[in-house]
Amino acid sequence: MTVEAPSPDAVAPARLGRPRDASRDADILEATLEVLAEHGYDGMTIDMVAAHAGAGKATVYRRWPSKADLVIDAVACMKMRDIDLENLPDTGSLRGDLVALVRAPELPEAERKMRVMGGVISLMSREPELAQAVYSAILAPRITINRALLQRAKERGEIRQDADVDKLAALAPAMTAFRTLAERKPVDRAFLLSLIDDVVLPAAGVATPTVHDGP
Amino acid sequence: MTVEAPSPDAVAPARLGRPRDASRDADILEATLEVLAEHGYDGMTIDMVAAHAGAGKATVYRRWPSKADLVIDAVACMKMRDIDLENLPDTGSLRGDLVALVRAPELPEAERKMRVMGGVISLMSREPELAQAVYSAILAPRITINRALLQRAKERGEIRQDADVDKLAALAPAMTAFRTLAERKPVDRAFLLSLIDDVVLPAAGVATPTVHDGP
DNA sequence: AGTATACGAAACCGAGGAGTATCGGAAATG
DNA sequence: CATTTCCGATACTCCTCGGTTTCGTATACT
Numbered sequence: 001m002t003v004e005a006p007s008p009d010a011v012a013p014a015r016l017g018r019p020r021d022a023s024r025d026a027d028i029l030e031a032t033l034e035v036l037a038e039h040g041y042d043g044m045t046i047d048m049v050a051a052h053a054g055a056g057k058a059t060v061y062r063r064w065p066s067k068a069d070l071v072i073d074a075v076a077c078m079k080m081r082d083i084d085l086e087n088l089p090d091t092g093s094l095r096g097d098l099v100a101l102v103r104a105p106e107l108p109e110a111e112r113k114m115r116v117m118g119g120v121i122s123l124m125s126r127e128p129e130l131a132q133a134v135y136s137a138i139l140a141p142r143i144t145i146n147r148a149l150l151q152r153a154k155e156r157g158e159i160r161q162d163a164d165v166d167k168l169a170a171l172a173p174a175m176t177a178f179r180t181l182a183e184r185k186p187v188d189r190a191f192l193l194s195l196i197d198d199v200v201l202p203a204a205g206v207a208t209p210t211v212h213d214g215p
Numbered sequence: 216m217t218v219e220a221p222s223p224d225a226v227a228p229a230r231l232g233r234p235r236d237a238s239r240d241a242d243i244l245e246a247t248l249e250v251l252a253e254h255g256y257d258g259m260t261i262d263m264v265a266a267h268a269g270a271g272k273a274t275v276y277r278r279w280p281s282k283a284d285l286v287i288d289a290v291a292c293m294k295m296r297d298i299d300l301e302n303l304p305d306t307g308s309l310r311g312d313l314v315a316l317v318r319a320p321e322l323p324e325a326e327r328k329m330r331v332m333g334g335v336i337s338l339m340s341r342e343p344e345l346a347q348a349v350y351s352a353i354l355a356p357r358i359t360i361n362r363a364l365l366q367r368a369k370e371r372g373e374i375r376q377d378a379d380v381d382k383l384a385a386l387a388p389a390m391t392a393f394r395t396l397a398e399r400k401p402v403d404r405a406f407l408l409s410l411i412d413d414v415v416l417p418a419a420g421v422a423t424p425t426v427h428d429g430p
Numbered sequence: 431a432g433t434a435t436a437c438g439a440a441a442c443c444g445a446g447g448a449g450t451a452t453c454g455g456a457a458a459t460g
Numbered sequence: 461c462a463t464t465t466c467c468g469a470t471a472c473t474c475c476t477c478g479g480t481t482t483c484g485t486a487t488a489c490t
Contacts (some may be wrong), residue, residue, distance in 0.1 A: 046449080061449070182332065271440085
C-alpha cells in the first residue's frame with residue numbers, strides 16, 4: 001500500500017527532516033475504531049478521530065488521503081488480535097473446543113467489532129474494498145475457526161456426517177451480530193453458552209447436549 | 216399522530232382550499248424505502264426521495280417535519296404487507312409450515328427489508344424510536360410467526376421438549392440478515408430450504424430431517 | 431368569481447464537515 | 461547552526477444537504 005520514494009539505497013531510506021512518529025499511526029487507527037463503533041461512518045468526523053487520538057488533523061491527512069481510506073485501513077488492521085489457526089483449542093470434544101473460545105475478557109472487544117461492522121454496513125455495498133476488509137478482519141476469523149473445529153468433530157464422528165459445516169460455522173457469528181445490531185441486547189457469556197448448547201450442538205447432531213456452565 | 220384542527224364538527228373536517236392528495240403519501244413513503252435500501256440513511260437525500268416519487272420537496276416537508284421523521288414513518292409502514300398471526304400455515308408438520316412461509320414472489324421484498332434495516336442500523340442506537348420501528352416492522356413479524364409455529368410443534372411433541380424456542384425463532388432471520396448484509400450473497404429459495412433442513416429442524420431435534428425441495 | 435390551500439419546480443439560506451494551508455515549535459540530518 | 465520534515469493547533473475554503481421560501485398552476489369550498 002505504501003509508495004516508496006525513489007531511492008538507490010533501498011535499505012537506508014535516510015530521509016531528511018524529522019522522521020514520522022510511527023506510534024501516531026496506531027493511535028489514530030485505534031481512535032478511528034473507537035469513534036466508528038460509537039457513531040458509525042457518517043457520524044464520525046476526522047476532527048473527532050484526531051481529538052480522540054490527541055493528534056492534529058494534518059497528522060491524519062499526512063498518512064491517509066481520505067476519510068474512506070482511513071476507515072478501510074482501520075477495519076483491516078483489526079485482524080491481528082485474534083486466534084491463529086495454528087493453535088486451535090483441542091479439548092477432545094466439540095463442546096469443549098467451542099466453550100474454550102468463549103473467553104470473558106475478549107467479549108467487549110468482540111462486541112466492539114460488531115458495532116464497527118454496523119457502523120459501516122451501509123457503505124459496504126458501494127465500497128467493495130471495505131466489504132472485503134470487514135469480512136476478512138471481523139467475520140472470517142471466527143467463521144474459519146468454527147469451520148475447522150466442526151470439520152474435525154465431523155471426521156471424529158462426533159457430529160452428523162451430513163451436517164452442513166459451512167452454515168453451522170456462520171451460525172454463532174450471525175446470531176451474535178443479530179443480537180448486537182438488531183436486537184441491541186448485550187452478548188454475555190450466558191448467551192454464548194446457550195447458543196452453543198441449545199442451538200449449535202443440537203443442530204450439529206451431538207448426542208448428549210450438556211447443561212450450561214463451562215470450565 | 217395526526218393533529219386535528221379545532222373544528223366543532225369532527226365528522227366533517229371540511230378544510231378550505233385544495234385538499235391534500237392522499238396518494239402522494241404512499242408514493243413518498245415507498246420512494247423513501249427504495250432510496251433507503253439502496254443508499255442507506257446518510258446516503259439518502261430528500262431531493263432523491265422527492266425525485267423518485269415524482270414530487271416536490273415542499274410536498275414532502277408539508278407531511279413530515281424532518282428527514283428522521285420521514286424515515287421512521289416509512290420503516291413503520293412496512294409492517295402491513297406481512298402474514299397475520301390469525302391464519303398461519305398449518306400443514307401438520309413443522310417442516311411443512313416453515314416451507315410454506317418460503318414463497319418465491321416475496322423474497323425480493325424480504326431482501327429489501329433487510330437492506331433497509333442495514334441502511335439504518337448505525338442510527339438505531341441514537342434513535343430509539345427508529346430502533347422500535349425496525350424491530351416491530353421487520354424483525355418481529357418473522358420472529359413471532361416462527362415462535363408460534365415452533366411452540367405448536369413443541370406442544371405436538373414434534374420437537375425436543377427442552378428446545379429453546381426463542382433462539383430458534385430468531386435463527387432464520389439472523390442468518391438471513393447476516394447473509395444479506397455481511398456476506399452480501401443472495402437469499403434464494405435454495406438457501407432458505409437448506410436453512411430449514413440443515414439448521415433449524417436439526418437444532419429443534421426433529422426426528423427425520425427430509426431432503427430438500429418442497430411442495 | 432373569490433379565496434384558500436396543495437401541487438411540482440426551483441431558488442435560496444445556513445450549518446456542518448471534508449480537505450487544505452499556515453503557524454510556532456520539535457526532532458532529525460549534515 | 462541550517463535545513464528539512466513532522467507535530468498539534470487552528471483558521472480557512474468549498475461543497476453538500478437539510479430545511480424554507482417563492483412562483484405559477486391546479487383544485488377544492490362558498
